[in-house]
Amino acid sequence: MRVAENTEAGRSDSAAPTPPAIQLKGISKSFGPVKANKDISMTVAKGSIHGIVGENGAGKSTLMSILYGFYKADAGEVFINGNKVNITDSHAAIAAGIGMVHQHFMLVEPFTVLENVVMGAEEGRLLRPSLAKARATLKQLAEEFELDVDPDAIVGELSVGFQQRVEILKALYRQADILILDEPTGVLTPAEADHLFRILRNLKDQGKTIILITHKLREIMDATDSVSVMRRGEMTETIPTSTTSPADLAEKMVGRRVLLEVAKTPATPGDVVLEVKGLNVTDSQGVKKLKDVNFTLRAGEILGIAGVAGNGQSELLEVLGGFRAATSGEIRVNGALIDLSPKANAGMRRSKGIGHIPEDRHRRGMVMPFMAWENTALGYHNKAEFQGRMGLHDQAAMREDARKKIERFDIRPPNENLIASNFSGGNQQKIVVAREIEANPEVLLVGQPTRGVDIGAIEFIHQQIVNLRDAGKAILLVSVELDEIQSLSDRIIVMFDGVIQGERLPDDTDERELGLMMAGAAKNPEAGGKS
Template sequence: MNKPNMSQGLDTSTQPAIELRKINKSFGPVHANKDIDLLVKKGSIHGIIGENGAGKSTLMSILYGFYTADDGDILVDGKTVTIPDSKTAISLGIGMVHQHFMLVDNFSVLENVVLGAEGGASLSGGLGRAKSELQRLEDEYELKVDPDALIEDLPVGLQQRVEILKALFRGAEILILDEPTGVLTPSEADHLFKILDVLKNQGKTILLITHKLREIMAITDTVSVMRRGEMVATRKTSETSMSELAELMVGRSVLLNVDKKPAEPKERVLEVNNLSVVDSRGVKVVKDVSFNVRAGEIVGIAGVSGNGQSELLETIAGIRRADQGTLWIDGDEIDLRAKPLDPAEMREKSLGHVPEDRHRMGLVTKFAEYENSILGYHTDAIYSKGPLLDIAKIKQLAEVEIEKYDIRPPSPLLKTANFSGGNQQKIVLAREIERDPTVLLVGQPTRGVDIGAIEFIHKRIVELRDAGKGILLVSVELDEIRSLADRILVMFDGKIVGERTPDADEGELGLLMAGVEGEAK
């Protein structure tokens, strides 16, 4: 495919904020960025999209001074510059908000904002001036947050505001945001977009790195597409579509909507009755919840993050202890207060679990792919050779899963930390689905996953349903719930406040998610 003229269709009458020319970067044999050209107009929101591993973050890390390009030119405000480190990038007015925040949890908001920019040995007067400047920035850019609050006490959305304030405090005119909504609820993401619009209207230039096409269409002025280290297209957002961008990202036509036939639900395979869960703080986070899942259907649980969905899933999986309730699975009824569950016991009852946080619960990232492919199932006889694990057989079976689930790179020996987020998720899905569970719990199936992997994961979940399995799906992505689920349960404040079909009005579901039951009928 011939690369288009990157400035085609763009207004270059004003000096661009950023221009990259023929940027190259390799890591050993991997050519992460190949002759990248990019022009970013001042005072605009410019999206950069691509699959995981396309080279987006590498390119932005070069612009922010984390990496040095092997060759090529960087121009800021029309002047050729060298950016050997982030301190230089900051001095040039470039700030970056990382996907995983760079904050000190037990420091206050103000302390985090001034950290590294204290301005002298004596902090007392400096902190007073910094607090005044922070207040000015909060007012000007609608980034309200308590300067004295500890970071560990703030929700994720407010922590992200602190990261943006840090960059603005250091004089950023160009702001890079790397996958900024990956950790946000839908309402938090909407608020972030309003903030970005305010920043743009105040003359700031924003580079938005994401793989979420809906976000690109909603907030950007221009979008550039990367694929396998190359810049393959730049479009005015108003002149493109999600389907065109998806095809440019993966190099083929992509099915954006889930293709599935109507469900044919059969017998109950999971029933939850009067389940309540109290967390470590003594707060009841799941409140008298009852529902069932039948063979051959996907039951989706919708809701804003933090309304009990995570605790519900972990309790059914045997990870978290219940305060009260009964669970019926695989023909057995279990009194959860009398008999706490255990994850191994639930696996024996043919319940698979794809956890919401693959890093914390689903994988040991320092282990190789083949080792992660049997986590939780390593005592199964199929993996043993006498008293020892049959490593050769485990690797062989891992290779079969790698091919079947299109896991890249196709190496069972590679450390799991070196796989992209989408491929890490495929490793977890392959491990759980290939055990042929009667019931599969899936938490946030496509969080941090690119569009090609999303399509693949959705197909696998539907195939499992069509094979007669029962699936309980939790996602904060309402579009995902509506596309995959055959029945939708809505959770708010630890309770199930309604059940709807996937064709229910989005506004009605939104009201239920906000706890407005009376208006949502």
């Protein structure tokens, strides 16, 4: 600790307290009539992990985008380590020691890890010296923070968890002392998430300051020292994490009590609606992604598929949804065979009564430059009620339909003419969920239904899925969130390496057993998945 002399008193006093790593004063930001941030003030202690929670559209990402220089505040001041800074762009943020890991990674997939880390931080005209320096620095960072990644690996061939490590390495290579992570575990497996939080604790121990934006309250409770709550663009409260609870935080976020458990009565399954027999899928590289998959799904039940990402669940949804051909096997809906050849498509599946909430809303669920009303009609635009004169679509009917969906599903902001990319991730998800559930399908395929969604919207989406089940529809649920699988499902099957390991009832199993099955370490005596 530094000691300063007090010459007048003839004694030494301790230096002034360490200034906070971040201090925001009166930050405001509007986008047209929408006030995203309203007079926000926040202090983050140096060397701490600080959580920020709030509903989708509460202004969390906007606030952090201001701190990182993507947006310029309309009013307010930013102080870093006690010094007022003018963050005009991301270069200014990096110069101030701020790094950000975005929800959707900013990586060039055909490049190597080393090339991605160096890109934008080259020193001089020649690239070779920069790469050599980066290689040595990456080795040091990997040892110091448990960030092992092969520097020569192609980023597009890495798992999502390793791609996230590359993003963190990029920030540390640029000498970031403050690291912002926006929904960092939204696409991670449980094991990858656990490793990420070990990395964050190591960073904290080395004096780094971390801001964690997440909807997962368990992560806030486990990882953070303090937490700030935002609601409708305002900072309502900042408290030590040790003084709160998940239920208390949920209520502070939403402004009402929130059910953290899914409220549902026991299922009353009816006839078999979906039957899958001997389904096999081999990809273009000759790798078998699905291996003799067999299961049935009945009306009025939710069948959950648990598994670590990359073990065949995505390929199963793609085949069922009409995005991928099968190598062999049969799929029947209400007894009728479904075309599994390459000529099949999602439209053909919808005509057979199959709805689909895809795992990746950006790639499969929406057209981001389209307006909300266009996305709420996407795939269903040829319905009779949307047909106008002379073979044209009735846009007025589509807009009115969108307004009803926006109201029923509490999509914010309630503007059917807003471009999809201007909605928060959770509200984008609600647009997709509204479109598919309101279509009233016989079978609903649900992939990662609450990825990047806040606690209030999670409660709402879960209830809509249960309501559809109670209306006699068949739901196939894929999620990497084990608690979501256990709380929503009436039956659970577990996949590993393209094979169904077995089936369990939610009340007869736990996370440990399911985790072992997900790792291929424990099998059902009746493995093969027939039900």
